[in-house]
Amino acid sequence: MAAVIAPVDRILPTSEARDLLALAAELADRELATRAPAAEASGTFPREVFDLLGQAGLLALPYPEAVGGGGQPYEVYLQVLEELAARWLTVPLGISVHVLSCFPVIAWGSEEQQERWLPQMLGGTTIGAYCLSEPHCGSDAAALTTRAERDGGVYRVTGTKAWITHAGVADFYNLLVRTGGRGAQGITCLLAPSGTPGLSVAAPEQKMGMSASPTAQVLLDGAEVDAADRIGAEGDGFRIAMQALDAGRLGIAACAVGLARGALDAAVAYARERQAFGQPIVGFQGLQFMLADMDTRIHAARALLLDAARRKDAGLPFSIAAARAKLFATDMAMSVTTDAVQVLGGAGYTTDFPVERYMREAKVLQIVEGTNQIQRVVIGRALATG
Numbered sequence: 001m002a003a004v005i006a007p008v009d010r011i012l013p014t015s016e017a018r019d020l021l022a023l024a025a026e027l028a029d030r031e032l033a034t035r036a037p038a039a040e041a042s043g044t045f046p047r048e049v050f051d052l053l054g055q056a057g058l059l060a061l062p063y064p065e066a067v068g069g070g071g072q073p074y075e076v077y078l079q080v081l082e083e084l085a086a087r088w089l090t091v092p093l094g095i096s097v098h099v100l101s102c103f104p105v106i107a108w109g110s111e112e113q114q115e116r117w118l119p120q121m122l123g124g125t126t127i128g129a130y131c132l133s134e135p136h137c138g139s140d141a142a143a144l145t146t147r148a149e150r151d152g153g154v155y156r157v158t159g160t161k162a163w164i165t166h167a168g169v170a171d172f173y174n175l176l177v178r179t180g181g182r183g184a185q186g187i188t189c190l191l192a193p194s195g196t197p198g199l200s201v202a203a204p205e206q207k208m209g210m211s212a213s214p215t216a217q218v219l220l221d222g223a224e225v226d227a228a229d230r231i232g233a234e235g236d237g238f239r240i241a242m243q244a245l246d247a248g249r250l251g252i253a254a255c256a257v258g259l260a261r262g263a264l265d266a267a268v269a270y271a272r273e274r275q276a277f278g279q280p281i282v283g284f285q286g287l288q289f290m291l292a293d294m295d296t297r298i299h300a301a302r303a304l305l306l307d308a309a310r311r312k313d314a315g316l317p318f319s320i321a322a323a324r325a326k327l328f329a330t331d332m333a334m335s336v337t338t339d340a341v342q343v344l345g346g347a348g349y350t351t352d353f354p355v356e357r358y359m360r361e362a363k364v365l366q367i368v369e370g371t372n373q374i375q376r377v378v379i380g381r382a383l384a385t386g
């Protein structure tokens, strides 16, 4: 059963942004909410939904119109993600990963690379994958060991990338690889199209949620990447990866706000209907207090997210603000979705209602694009060093 999603009273910068948010909500009600339960139950990636959103221009919203993007501020793009996440997390999480995967070419690509890559990346018909983690290193990203050796006009890449969203369905892969010595300085960013010889994909991971969003290892066995597809110089890779993640973490925070909203709306709808002790349970103050706390924390997370987004839109430093937003919003989503299950009681623990799925989905948001412990490291280091 799809939850009924109540509209949010937003302050948006333009009438175009208001129209965009209305379009996103309408598309999400029609195309996402209706498909989500079956696709998650069967583990089917909704490629047709990405194609549809691509046609509507929703896969490249925060990038400049001059290079084929939607020309929207981050503040607007993130609220679109939130609208989608209130109906089905797999889709906005996928958009966020795609936007992350376009970042290296947008921010670091040469003019020639931008002309060659951006029309396909931003055109709405392709999706990307971002390959940083490896089986032995996730949080300690600078310890990656996938090796790329230059051989004339190509790099030969050998190693294994792990936990890759869209592995097997992506059209292009950002590969963070080692071309130099140990540590962050030895890392380089390469871009490989999906048909690259020597690049293959392992069987998908069997996860506790997000079954429609494929996650798998990317296996690189002497994969030949054209040297012309190195983004930035050798050794720039770690900085590129961290900058991409700063922005990506805002996308995850927006997904968390939307997911929590979906859970709250489902809980409120149920509490208004369900009778106990001769009245709807929403009439009990104990339950109202719980709903009020859920609602307040969702609004607080959105405010933190929009603060970080507006800093980015203004060209101000936003790494720490993004870490705060990701940390708070995803911990909030875990707590709100858990409370939503509690509001529904036994019914909430069944697959007859969506809240058990929301609770399973919330968990991954505390882990991806930097665990919430890593977000605390980023914030804590800034406090420690000033």
Ligand code: COS
Binding pocket: 130, 132, 133, 138, 139, 140, 141, 142, 184, 185, 238, 239, 242, 243, 245, 246, 319, 368, 369, 370, 371, 374, 377, 378
């Ligand atoms: N933007 C730009 N540059 C950055 C940066 C950022 N946000 N964060 C770090 N850097 C730069 C540093 O300035 C430093 O550059 P110099 O060597 O020129 O001084 C370099 O990168 C190394 O930074 P640092 O010493 O802080 O690296 P650490 O190995 O200590 O790692 C953390 C820092 C833990 C924050 C990083 O490894 C991290 O974010 N880990 C989580 C990775 C992650 O999110 N994985 C999820 C999988 S991808 S979906």
